[in-house]
Amino acid sequence: MTAVLDAPPVARPRLHRVRARWGWGLGAVAVVVWSLAGAGLFAGEVVNPAGRAQFGRFASAALSPALDAEFLRVLVTGALVTLAYAALGAALAVLLGALGAVAVARTTWGRRRLGWTLTRGALAVPRGLHEAVWGLLLVNVLGLDPWVGVLAIGLPYGAVTAKVFADLLDEVPRGGHDALLAAGAGRSSAVLYELLPPAAGGLLSYSFYRLECAVRSAVVLGLIGAGGLGYQLSLSFSSLRWEQVWSCVYALALLCLLADVTGRAVRRRLAAPRSSPTRLARDRVLTAAVLGSLALVAWSWWYLAVTPATLFAERTREQLGYVLGAAWPPDTDADLLASVASLAVDTVQMSVIAIAVATVGAVLVAGVAARPPGRMTPGRRLLGTVVRLGLLLLRAVPAPVWALVVLFVLLPGVLPGALALGVYSFGVLGRLAAEATEELDPRPRAALAALGAGPAAGWLYGVLPRATGPVLAFALYRWEVAIRDSVLVGVLGAGGLGALLATQLATFDWGAVATTLVALVLLTLAVDLVSARARQALR
Amino acid sequence: MDAGERVAVVGPSGAGKSTLLGLANAAVPPTGGTVELLGADPSALRGRTLRQLRSRVGTVHQQLELVGQLRVVHNVNAGRLGSWPASRAAWSLVRPQGLPAVLEALDRVQLADRVYERTDRLSGGQRQRVAVARLLVQRPELVLADEPASALDPALADRVLGLLAGLAADRGGALVASLHDPALALRHCTRVVGLVAGRVVLDAPTAALSVRDLADFYGAPR
Structure with missing residues (x-):
């Protein structure tokens, strides 16, 4: 060996594991095993022997979906209804999100941490409930009205959107905004010139993402009765018409897929828009996407025949008052609490296994x-x-x-x-x-x-x-x-x-x-x- | 190229230095002609025999070959993946295998005290030395080095090149290094090959060249 570096003898370091990471890893394994045991995988009956024949008939219908003209027309109508719910729900979410973002942004609260923490915490409630739960609750207040679907998407989505919008605004570097304030500009014009432009891409991109998600939620809301493709699916399902069920599945998969693909294309374009340095021109694709979405919202409003009057009707107010009155105080019966606790464990195990x-x-x-x-x-x-x-x-x-x-x-x-x-x-x-x-x-x-x-x-x-x-x-x-x-x-x-x-x-x-x-x-x-x-x- | 030679490959950016090294470790297939590597044609080999041939060629890239999320010991041990069965490679991630050789290699690059550090916590120069230590445990016959001296201060660059040259000499093999510093090329190599736009325009023993000739070749200000 020609070139050996003469190094002084060093103390050999010991291999130490990162304790926190090992703790989390072992904990996760333990939770998964506990969940599998709780799901009865290691004991008891899980397979339904009677269902196998029915499943065979269901599976064999996959290759022969119902394609007669009449059912196809039903499917197209269903798809349009679903799309309309998604568009209105997403529009409401963006509107609520924009208003809510102002309420929860750090920019608004400055150093008043308590107010910021409280408003943020308040957002967690609508966010914690699934769209379908909102749908089930609203149907009891509004009756069978298109507002149920729109609000069921719009309220929880609005809370999430508010949080994300506020984060996007808070992430913009503060220098320009503070400089404008120091130069004597008003607060709103400082926000308009220095906070909104850098965040605009992200805000728009997230709005389109919400529209994509809303299509999926609208399908799901249909399953619990809000109309559209999902509703058609549950109707065909409960009348055991497997060919129709498969047509519905294909149609809704296609709809979700289309939303996914177009949404992603628009968002990718937003990340790298085309612009010309010499002319005041906008990216055509993006302009078309924005105008198209606005037109879609307007059409949905007309198509679903939504009217604000329902929201302020006497009956709605009465029903809301009755439900809230009956729901307060919540039931604290010991039996109920015990079953809620045991079912909560089931729910956790379900999600962990998934x-x-x-x-x-x-x-x-x-x-x-x-x-x-x-x-x-x-x-x-x-x-x-x-x-x-x-x-x-x-x-x-x-x-x-x-x-x-x-x-x-x-x-x-x-x-x-x-x-x-x-x-x-x-x-x-x-x-x-x-x-x-x-x-x-x-x-x-x-x-x-x-x-x-x-x-x-x-x-x-x-x-x-x-x-x-x-x-x-x-x-x-x-x-x-x-x-x-x-x-x-x-x-x-x-x-x-x-x-x-x-x-x-x-x-x-x-x-x-x-x-x-x-x-x-x-x-x-x-x-x-x-x-x-x-x-x-x-x- | 013969055993025992130490060749410096010089040339402007984009001249084909990295491609030449890639051909030599069978990472880049030739678009024309054939490559003869340690007496074999890599494009004619498949599977295990190709891997055996490759394990006899060691390459230092510009630190880009290291996995930042692994500890130093695993990055060094990666040099032995050509000879280890997969099961031993997997077990080594849990209980590091062949520790004495790893520590000896790290000792020679003065990094033995960092053996269990995550590699991405090291500085650029330290990572370069980890890459050299990987070669030390691999013990290849042909040593290839792509800009091994970038990111290093002159004294360290000198030491690293010395180590690589010594490693090649140890197994009776050869060293091929692409270099930007004419002085380093002259000090450590026996032969200089100049490339421009993929063609050999200079091929001479070091003894026939001066720092000034090489500087001219780079077109750098004297």
Whole structure:
């Protein structure tokens, strides 16, 4: 050896593990095992033997959906109604979000932390309840009115939008705004010139994202009776007309897919708009998207025949007064509290199993679903396309529809709900994990291949350590979504707090409903908190 | 190229230095002609035999080959992935394997005290030395280095090149390094190859060249 550096002997450091991370990891494993045990996977009957024949008939109808002219016309009408609900709901959400953002932005409150904390906390209540729960509540106040669907989307979405808008505004660097104030400009013109322009892209982009999500929510609201495609699906389902059910499934998958694709295209364009330095010209595609959305909202207003009069009608006020009066104080009967607690545990277990299933699946398919840099063999390309298409289908069908399908084969309880949520979350997480893998710098892995590492070793050393963080963060975020969605699959019969809520609403037991709602909001808040903490430990 | 040679590849940016090194470690397939590497044609090999050939060639990139999220010990051990079975590679992520060799390699680049540090917590120069330590445990016969001296101060650059040259000599192999600093090229190499737009325009033993000749070649101000 020619060049040895003469180093002084050093004390060998000891390998120490990061305790917080190990704690979270072991805790997560324990919770998953506890959930599986609670779902009865290790004991008892879960498969419904009678459902198998019915499921066979249902599955075989997949290839022969109802395509007669009359039913197609019904489907088109249903799709238009769903779209109209989505557009009005999203418009209301953006409106409420813009107003709410002013109320919760740090810019408004400055150093008055108490007011800021209180308004932020108030937003958590509408956010903690699923759109479907809002729908079930509103139907009791407004009766069968299009406002039910619009408000059920608009209120919870508005709360989320307010939070996101406020965060976007708060993230803009303060220098220009403060300079304008110092130069004697008014507060509103300082905000208009220095805060809004840098945030505008993000605000618009998020508005389009909400419209996309609203399409999915409108389908789901249909399932609980608000009309549109989802309603048609539940009608065909309960009359056992499987060919029609499949037509509905294909139609709503197509609608969600279209919303997904156009929304993503518009948002990508927003990230890199075309503009000319010499002329005052706007990006044509974006202008068309904005004007088109406004026209869509106007058309929806006309198509659904919404009138503000319903909101201020005497009957509405009376009904609201009655419901609120009956719901206060919430029922604190010991039996009720015990069953709420045990069903809350079920709900948590349902969401945990769902996310565990989805995460494992996502990690397994991420490598195949991601487009690798460089050349691919035709077989690899085909495999990748098939897997990506499969994931697309899984997430195009909303979780409650999956629940209906799973309930054929499994007895009602935690497991079918968990599987339905898991299948849907798998579609979402699989794509996110594939994208996270694609975004990784390919060079470390190429270097490992260049020194002779096999594919498995290259993946273990070059991909796994770098993709784990983002994929787990996505999984935790999806867990927050899953706990909200678990209520909905429960309403459709899969068990948990949702099933309880459905029976309480059916018997107009408002005190008990209030208790369940409080439990739901607390549960979602707790999950959000744990998830945020865990994500912090991952960083 | 013969065993025991130390070749500096010089040339302006985009001349094809990195492509040449990529051809030499079989990462870039040739668009024409054939590559002969340690007596074999890599484009004719597949699977295990190709991996065996590749494990005899070690490359230092511009620190871009390291995985920041892994601890230093795993990044160094990655040099042995060509010879380890996958199961051992996986177990090593839980219980680091072959620790004495890793520590010895890190000792030689003066980083033994950072063996369990996460790699992305290290400075640029420290990471460069981790990359060299990976090569030290890989023990390749042909050592390739793409700008190994960028991001290093002159004294450290000198030491790193010395280590790489010594490593190549150890196994009776050769060193090919793309370099920007004419002085380093002259001090550590036996032969200089100049590339412009993918063509060899200069190929001479170091003894026949001066710092000034090379500076002329770069077109740099004297």
